[in-house]
Amino acid sequence: xxALTQPPSASGSPGQSxxxxxxxxxxxxxxxxxxxxxxxxxxxxPKLMIYEVSKRPSGVPDRFSxxxxxxxxxxxxxxxxxxDEAAYYCNSYAGSNNLWVFGGGTKLTVL
Amino acid sequence: xxxxxxxxGGLVQPGGSLRLxxxxxxxxxxxxxxxxxxxxxxxxxxxxSIIYSGGSTSYADSVKGRFTISRDNSKNTLFxxxxxxxxxxxxxxxxxxxxxxxxxxxxxxxxLVTVSS
Numbered sequence: 001x002x003a004l005t006q007p008p009s010a011s012g013s014p015g016q017s018x019x020x021x022x023x024x025x026x027x028x029x030x031x032x033x034x035x036x037x038x039x040x041x042x043x044x045x046p047k048l049m050i051y052e053v054s055k056r057p058s059g060v061p062d063r064f065s066x067x068x069x070x071x072x073x074x075x076x077x078x079x080x081x082x083x084d085e086a087a088y089y090c091n092s093y094a095g096s097n098n099l100w101v102f103g104g105g106t107k108l109t110v111l
Numbered sequence: 112x113x114x115x116x117x118x119x120g121g122l123v124q125p126g127g128s129l130r131l132x133x134x135x136x137x138x139x140x141x142x143x144x145x146x147x148x149x150x151x152x153x154x155x156x157x158x159x160s161i162i163y164s165g166g167s168t169s170y171a172d173s174v175k176g177r178f179t180i181s182r183d184n185s186k187n188t189l190f191x192x193x194x195x196x197x198x199x200x201x202x203x204x205x206x207x208x209x210x211x212x213x214x215x216x217x218x219x220x221x222x223l224v225t226v227s228s
Contacts, residue, residue: 003155036214038156045205045221046156051214089156093213099169100146100158100213 004029004090004103011109012080020106022073022090028101030071034093037066037075040105041086049088050075077108085110113137113217115206120222127196127226133189133206133219141184144209147191149202150221157202160191161209174200196226 005023012018022029022037029035035053038046048057050066053073063078073092077084090103119131131147147159160170160180168180179192189206203223207215 032213034213036212038215045218046215047218048214048216051210051216052212055212057216091156091158091214099161099171102148102156102158105155 004092004101006088006090006103006106008104009107009109011111012077013111014080014082016080017076017078018080018108019074019076020088020090020108022075022092022103024071024073024092024094024101026071028071028092028094029068029073031095032093033068035066035068035073036091037064038089038091039086040089046089080110082110084108113208115208115217115219117204117206117219117222120204120224122225122227123196124228125197125226128192128194129196129224131191131193131204131206131222131224133191135187135189135206135208138208139184140182140187140189145180145182145189146207146209146215147180147189148205148207148215148218149200149224150205151199151202154202159204162189193224196224198226200224201226 037050040046053068054066114136116134144163146161162180177195181190203221205221206219208217
């Protein structure tokens with residue numbers, strides 16, 4: 001059950017766009033369209049931002065979008081705002097044996 | 112309104128046991144799949160265990176044979192029995208509701224488990 005690979009940090013200025021990558025394998029990210037993304041502010045529980053690669057739950061701003069190509073999924077945050085500063089984790093279903101695997105997390109800083 | 116409230120965390124010695132509870136409201140635990148996800152201090156998220164609506168269960172390799180997930184439908188509560196605890200089990204444990212698209216839409220506030228002598 002190896003973790004998905006995310007960059008440890010990302011940054012952007014207010015109003016800019018930033019993309020966070022999440023690299024897995026042909027057994028998880030590449031095999032299923034079941035990638036989700038979670039936002040976590042310090043001391044808080046994670047919050048679902050994207051599910052099934054590119055779907056947004058009700059209440060999540062459309063500034064957040066997801067995509068996938070091969071074994072790599074991506075989260076893009078457009079029009080960065082101060083409140084977007086948080087850690088972001090990707091997650092993928094990995095089949096009936098390994099089930100779920102998370103990325104190591106990316107700390108997004110709004111400059 | 113969906114709510115998940117964990118309890119039962121605390122300080123325990125290595126080799127000890129602890130039972131976590133997660134009281135659910137706004138939905139019924141036996142019609143969804145429920146999981147435990149943990150986060151060691153300053154670290155990332157780690158999936159721990161799942162119980163499906165039909166009652167079958169599965170575990171991460173790191174806890175297999177030591178942890179047991181269960182639920183009480185009458186109390187609408189999820190449990191995690193943790194035995195033979197080790198220092199590397201120290202973490203905040205989150206109770207989460209899973210959806211059919213293999214994602215987690217509701218998270219509890221978490222309960223801290225510290226394994227230390």
